[in-house]
Amino acid sequence: MSEEETRVEKGISLDFRDRMSYGDYLKLDTLLAAQEPLTKSHDETLFIVIHQVQELWLNLIVHELELAIGKLRSDETGIAFKALARISRVQEQLISAWDVLSTMTPSDYLTFRNQLGQSSGFQSYQYRLVEILLGARDRRMLGPHKHRPEIYERLETAFHAPSIYDEAIAVVARAGFNVPRDLLDRDFSRSRPSSEALSEIWLAIYRAPQKHFELYELAEELVDVEDHFQQWRFRHMKTVERIIGHKTGTGGSSGVGFLKTALEKSFFPELWEIRTRL
Numbered sequence: 001m002s003e004e005e006t007r008v009e010k011g012i013s014l015d016f017r018d019r020m021s022y023g024d025y026l027k028l029d030t031l032l033a034a035q036e037p038l039t040k041s042h043d044e045t046l047f048i049v050i051h052q053v054q055e056l057w058l059n060l061i062v063h064e065l066e067l068a069i070g071k072l073r074s075d076e077t078g079i080a081f082k083a084l085a086r087i088s089r090v091q092e093q094l095i096s097a098w099d100v101l102s103t104m105t106p107s108d109y110l111t112f113r114n115q116l117g118q119s120s121g122f123q124s125y126q127y128r129l130v131e132i133l134l135g136a137r138d139r140r141m142l143g144p145h146k147h148r149p150e151i152y153e154r155l156e157t158a159f160h161a162p163s164i165y166d167e168a169i170a171v172v173a174r175a176g177f178n179v180p181r182d183l184l185d186r187d188f189s190r191s192r193p194s195s196e197a198l199s200e201i202w203l204a205i206y207r208a209p210q211k212h213f214e215l216y217e218l219a220e221e222l223v224d225v226e227d228h229f230q231q232w233r234f235r236h237m238k239t240v241e242r243i244i245g246h247k248t249g250t251g252g253s254s255g256v257g258f259l260k261t262a263l264e265k266s267f268f269p270e271l272w273e274i275r276t277r278l
C-alpha cells in the first residue's frame with residue numbers, strides 16, 4: 001500500500017484535489033448561491049432562507065411519506081412507522097422555524113413585500129403534494145401548477161392514487177376488520193364523507209389496544225402527523241396575522257381569514273371523532 005493509500009485508509013488524505021469534498025458532495029456552491037434578494041432590504045435574506053429551509057424539509061417529508069405509503073401497501077408496517085416517526089420530528093423543525101420568522105416586524109416586511117408581486121405559498125407544490133399524500137382532495141389547489149406540466153402531472157398522479165390514510169384503512173381490512181367495500185374500492189381522487197363504519201372499527205381498536213397493537217400504533221402515528229400539520233398551519237396563520245394583520249394575500253385570498261378556514265380541514269376525521277366516544 002502506498003503512503004497516500006495508507007493515509008486515505010486512515011481518513012487523513014491530504015490531497016483533496018481530485019477527491020469528493022464536503023462542498024462538492026453537498027452542492028454548497030449551488031445551495032448558497034440561491035439566496036438572491038430582489039431588494040436591499042436586510043430582512044429579505046431571512047424571508048428567502050426560511051422558505052428554502054421549509055422547502056428542503058418538505059422534500060424530505062415527501063420522500064418519507066412515499067416510502068411509508070409503499071410499505072403500508074406491502075404490510076411492512078414497522079418500516080412505515082419509522083418513516084412516520086421521522087416525519088413528526090421534521091414537522092417539529094418546520095413549526096419552530098416560525099419563531100425565527102417572527103423576529104421580522106410588519107415594517108421590515110413591508111420594505112420588500114411589493115416586490116413579491118402575486119407570488120405566494122399557493123404555489124408551493126411540495127406543500128400541496130404533502131397534503132395530497134395525506135389525503136386532501138381539493139382539485140382547485142392544482143390550478144396554480146397548471147403552467148408547469150411535470151409538476152402538475154406529479155400532483156395529478158398522487159391525486160388519483162391512494163393516500164396514506166387509504167393505505168392504512170387497507171391494512172386494517174387485511175388484519176380482519178370488516179371495512180366496507182366502498183372505502184377500499186373507490187375513486188381515490190374523490191374526497192369521501194366521514195364514515196361511521198370506519199369510526200366503529202377504530203373504536204374497537206382503541207378499546208383493546210393490546211389486542212390490536214400494530215393498528216393502534218399506526219393510528220397514533222397518523223394522529224401525530226396531523227397534529228403537527230395543524231400546529232404548522234396555526235403558527236403560519238398567527239405569524240401572518242402578526243406581520244400583515246388582515247391585509248389580503250398576494251395570492252389573491254382574504255389572507256388570515258382564508259388561513260383560519262384551512263385549520264378546519266382534517267385528513268383523518270374518524271381518528272379525531274372517536275376520541276369523544278371512548
Ligand code: HEM
Nearest residue numbers: 054120121122124127240243244249250251252253255262
Ligand atoms: C411574512 C411571512 C408570510 C406571510 C405574510 C404569508 C402569507 C400568506 C397568505 C396571506 C397566504 C394565503 C394565500 C394568499 O392569498 O397569498 C399564504 C399561503 C401559504 N403560505 Fe404563507 N406567508 C408567509 C410565510 C410563509 C412561509 C415561510 C411558508 C413556508 C413555506 C409559507 C407557506 C404557505 C403555504 C404553503 C400557503 C398555502 C396554504 C394553503 O393553501 O392552505 N408561507 N401565506
Ligand SMILES: N[C@@H](CC(=O)c1ccccc1NC=O)C(=O)O
Nearest residue numbers: 113116119120121248249250251
Ligand atoms: N402571501 C404573502 C406573500 C408570501 O408569503 C410569499 C411570497 C412569495 C413567496 C413565498 C411567500 N410565502 C408564503 O406564502 C403576502 O400576502 O404577503
